[in-house]
Amino acid sequence: PRPPDAVLQCHECGRRAAPPRRCPACGSDRVRPMGMGTERLQAEVERAFPAARTLRWDRDTVRGRDDHRRLLERFAGGEANVLVGTQMIAKGLDLPRVTLVGVINADLSLRLPDYAGPERTFQLISQVAGRAGRGDLPGRVVVQTYAPDHAAIVAAAAHDYEAFAAAELDARAAHDHPPAGRLARLVYADRDRARARDVAAAMAASLTEDRDRRGLPGPRVLGPTAAFISRRRGLYRQQVTLRGADPMPLLQRIDFPRGWTVDIDPVSLL
Template sequence: WRRVRAGEVGVVIGSRSALFAPLPDVGLIVLDEEHEASYKQDKSPRYHASEVALEYARLTNATVILGSATPSLESMWKARRGEYRLVQLRERIVTQGAGDPRETRHGATGSNSSDLRPSAPVEIVDMRAELKAGNTSIFSRALRDALAATLAAGEQAILFLNRRGSSTFVMCRDCGFVLRCRRCDNPLTYHSDQDDLVCHHCSRRYARPEQCPNCLSRRIKQFGAGTQKVEEQVRLLFPRARTLRWDRDATTARGAHDRLLKQFQGHEADVLVGTQMIAKGLDLPLVTLVGVVSADTSLHLPDFRASERTFQLLTQVAGRAGRSRLAGKVIFQTYAPTHPAITAAAQHDYLMFYESEVRFRATASYPPLSKLIRLLYVSKGEARVREEAHALERTLRERIRQLGATDIELIGPAPCFVRKVRGDYRWQIVLKGSEPHDLLRDFLLPLGWRVDVDPMDLL
């Protein structure tokens, strides 16, 4: 920090906090992968790094570059309206030795020339048809065959599922009781490596019960799939295949990320199974197959950005295939094969998705066609949270009437989708309109309320 302030540093590389480095003469600010939600600080003071960067650039006469293969809808909306200058890279640039990366691994050297490559073709597999054909496996026949061919060729594969654990919930088949976290009231995930149940919101672990806590039945079963189950199934189908798993559970130790990456880059494993950690930024020349085990994981969440996040994630993970002179292939397994987020990602067509999503959001006036403010109240007592939420709703509706702010829509109050975390109940009120902050100007919110302008999600 002192070196930066003293002008001894010409380039600062960092996360969103790097924007506050005291560079004496800023000329350029680059936000790589500008669509990432991590650019939003979700604790007070809440801010979005792109907004800070743009204001910083205005004050210092610097240039800002917002880089992404899948720009946020807000950024593209502004580019279309002439607020940003749009620069497009229409083909992927691949830097690779002239030879086969399998040969390069054994010591052959090639030039470091760059060439332009089309993106790997994507096959969409309708998992409903797989079920009708009697295939109840988590792998479609197409993915299983492609994985076998990839392994036989001595190449590598990535299997992506944005869900940790072995099974996503545990349920009694007699009474239907679902095991939940006592602190968060969310379904527990079964982890086979520790043979226990884990809450992915507060990380609390529970022993796996032998019988149902509700009816004492022993007919308890795990349902759904996570990265651990995917890895287990690969080992069952391909006993000779070497696997690595890259998710939060496998990377808790210091240096685990670098170790796993070096192992896979060194071809010490044939199949890499992982969550969104493996979707971005990895250049793996020997990967010729990417299989998305479930393209629907985040698609049906009750949030207006669910389709956008799904499209971005699928596009990013599909980009891991075919990054060398070896031909690549991508397979999306889905129960919604005609959804615009799925079909646009399969065609690597950002503008197709953008046009479709803007039309969808226009029907309900969601950003970028409007602005949102999320008011969140969190407390241990559920009754208190409910009372506070309804009290503020009455106050705000009266204020809307007094100000004549008919263009501001008040949504709620209602429990959040994740209604309880670490023993705290969560309720929210959402303000939507062209200038919803007008409602809060010169208005003192009751103690305990959190204000999030332009929230990244409403979960």
């Protein structure tokens, strides 16, 4: 059951709201939360395994500069036998006594509107799997996923980098994504939502007109559209994406005014 004081809060813009009891689009009451945060996951582990001694590693527990080191020392020293954390614990930890690693919602990146999602999914599973069995004892990795047949999941489970790279390169080439094509991500941020949209729309129209007037082979000008994180620190964000041909001949003449952020060949479109 939903706690009476439950609240949804965006960590980017700070907006708070009560969880909806009905779908705002269709009116269905079949609405329930999906997934879980580290705090809830820690509680579930402690409920399922009463003898477990747990520690949690996330941005709420490691705020200070030395908090990472202290928490790692506590875990390595045997104060806890279960470490629950975010992707922060996926990289670079050498814990010889860890023999079992679980990856929860491993396919989350696959459901985001980003061309690099499969790569991040493969990378995460491969990195987390490397935390188990680093000592004399063998290790085991359990992956929770709603997409067990996805190429990234299958290749990561088999430790098959070559198969993943071949499939991913073909998929990216079909859509002119790097490295087959080029990308540029232009984001305009403004405190006024309408002005943010209008300025971004004017930029997209200007780029399209200039490209066509000069007879350039590309790139395609996509947008504007609200950025994935549409509001951050009080600023509304609109995104224009250039895809395909080299964007520099189109962009090098532009003196971008304040409010614009330009990222050439971004590692993420989020």
